[in-house]
């Protein structure tokens with residue numbers, strides 16, 4: 001009003017701009033192309049993608065969506081085109097195998113590295129199942145068991161370092177960087193047959209090509225171009241932040257997001273160049289009986305003429321991150337919960353002392369009930385991948401929880417929310433209670449329908465066996481060797497929510513229980 005009175009032209013421009021912007025939000029809302037107007041949700045979420053973006057940026061998406069479900073009910077609208085379901089029964093409707101099931105949404109496009117799709121980013125069902133078939137035999141339970149010996153070795157090196165640096169000095173420390181080194185080293189060993197050496201050097205600085213375009217040139221000899229040292233853990237974190245935030249944006253805003261998040265986008269290129277460099281080094285040292293993923297992959301595709309190293313590179317970029325980020329944060333969470341609950345830690349100590357042999361045997365580790373219960377409870381309570389993995393309803397539409405959704409609608413069931421459902425887990429789903437997983441002989445435990453840390457169906461986690469074996473071994477080794485306490489028992493676990501929940505700090509103290517290393 002004031003501006004109009006002062007200058008009618010400025011006032012007119014402002015009023016018109018405001019009306020156009022408002023119409024831009026309200027016209028799609030009233031046109032309702034996805035027939036979602038009847039579903040409740042925050043008003044801003046119904047008319048604009050800004051709400052979901054804000055929730056993403058806040059780093060608290062899982063808690064906010066969980067709260068919104070409590071407020072508005074089991075089926076809510078979280079963006080103009082997206083619906084979230086909180087009932088565990090919706091999980092199989094959305095994600096299980098089936099003819100007319102939903103496919104991955106455009107959210108996954110942001111995760112495509114070097115311009116090529118991989119098993120994680122393929123949205124076409126046919127392409128996804130081809131890629132999945134090719135990788136399937138590289139992730140068997142047998143391979144996971146074999147790899148557990150390497151996990152033992154690398155973990156024991158880390159625990160030796162803790163013993164000399166922190167037990168002797170009785171000092172508390174942040175275990176996050178250490179466990180980041182451990183998880184990345186293990187994944188490097190699994191993929192390339194050799195760790196990045198981060199645990200040994202107690203540093204995340206690794207050599208990468210100075211010019212990433214050269215690194216990505218699969219024809220360039222890897223040892224002939226100049227390198228620089230990069231901080232691998234910060235590069236991986238920046239890359240994940242970028243992928244997640246650009247992923248949340250609607251397709252026509254993704255280009256803008258890429259410009260705004262230039263620095264994080266660069267991290268993505270640097271990481272791709274680094275992995276390409278490692279892959280080229282690995283390809284230049286052939287082995288006859290390979291025990292790494294690259295070697296096994298090459299044996300498989302040997303007969304195929306159309307093999308391109310770039311397509312293997314694209315898979316490796318994803319596997320290295322998917323396999324390290326998830327296990328790293330899960331292990332830190334397990335350490336935190338056990339350090340906080342002295343009863344649970346003592347029960348675990350007793351079980352490990354009674355049954356765990358040295359050298360560590362895979363079979364004993366697999367059959368330790370309390371260890372298994374601690375791991376399940378961590379994966380439930382922490383929920384390493386917390387969000388409703390976004391799926392697009394196929395053209396012909398689909399039924400979810402008895403409701404029909406039209407083609408193009410995005411749907412998801414937040415894993416964090418079903419992991420905290422009071423109807424399944426009881427009154428205090430926010431508590432760490434490993435006992436809930438132990439059958440006392442009376443109750444029949446039936447949590448499978450509401451326990452989905454690795455998701456379900458054709459795109460569920462391919463590394464599930466690997467992750468479970470690795471985590472069991474690492475938790476067992478850590479607690480066989482040390483008694484762990486939190487520096488400040490009142491400290492909450494500091495978490496940021498991205499695609500994978502990220503622990504930002506966890507300060508602990510360690511006391512020796514066992515002299516020598518178990519490897």
Ligand code: HEM
Nearest residue numbers: 119120322323326327384385389454455459461462463467
């Ligand atoms: C605690 C550890 C882990 C958790 C909680 C976890 C969780 C998940 C989840 C929920 C998905 C589905 C994602 C989606 O549909 O968008 C997934 C997919 C995937 N995970 Fe894991 N993961 C873990 C460890 C691993 C490991 C160790 C590897 C590899 C070594 C791995 C490799 C993958 C790959 C390649 C996919 C894509 C599969 C596909 O789309 O077909 N993950 N993971």
